[in-house]
Amino acid sequence: PRLVHPRKAKLMMGMINKTDQLDAHGLNRLQRNGTLPVVWIPPGPLRDLRELTRTRIVLVRQRTRLKNRISATLAKYGWTGGEASDPYGKGARGELEQQIASLLPPQTRWVAQQLLAQLDFVSGQVRELEQRLEELVEMSVEMQRLLSLPGIGVILAATIALEIGDIGRFASAE
Secondary structure, eight states, rough: OOOOOOOOHHHHHHHHSSSSSHHHHHHHHHHTOOOOBBBBOHHHHHHHHHHHHHHHHHHHHHHHHHHHHHHHHHHHTTTOOOOSSSSSSSSTTHHHHHHHEEEEEEEHHHHHHHHHHHHHHHHHHHHHHHHHHHSSSSOEEEHHHHHTTTTOOOOHHHHHHHHHHOOOOOOOOO
């Protein structure tokens, strides 16, 4: 079985009428002359590793949403963000918790503490995923090249390399 790109196949067959029988003849003709537009299906192990990087992306987005929500809640009560460059980092975490305790009314404080606990949980999951990625993903030549680009670290290089898959499947740089 081959997975065919439906829109490209329909354009290449150039048929106005569409029936199962006409489609079968058209696809057969495209396959015989070697122009059947097939879609690449990544192998199972690659699809499995992609789940790690894709889940990490989801968790990082969730972590960002939680930070934004906590910051917005504190900003409603006059918090300006403090002195630290990262108010959620290790050094500034005590100040952040102190601001939550002193600035916010009881119910809002409780909600902010719940969000902070959820943030800690999600951050822990991201760390676990990153450790698992480093254990499972082998450093390839492609990843080494990606690491030479500014702003690309091991995790992003692994994400890009796993999403591209086998680079040899592309006929050209385009």
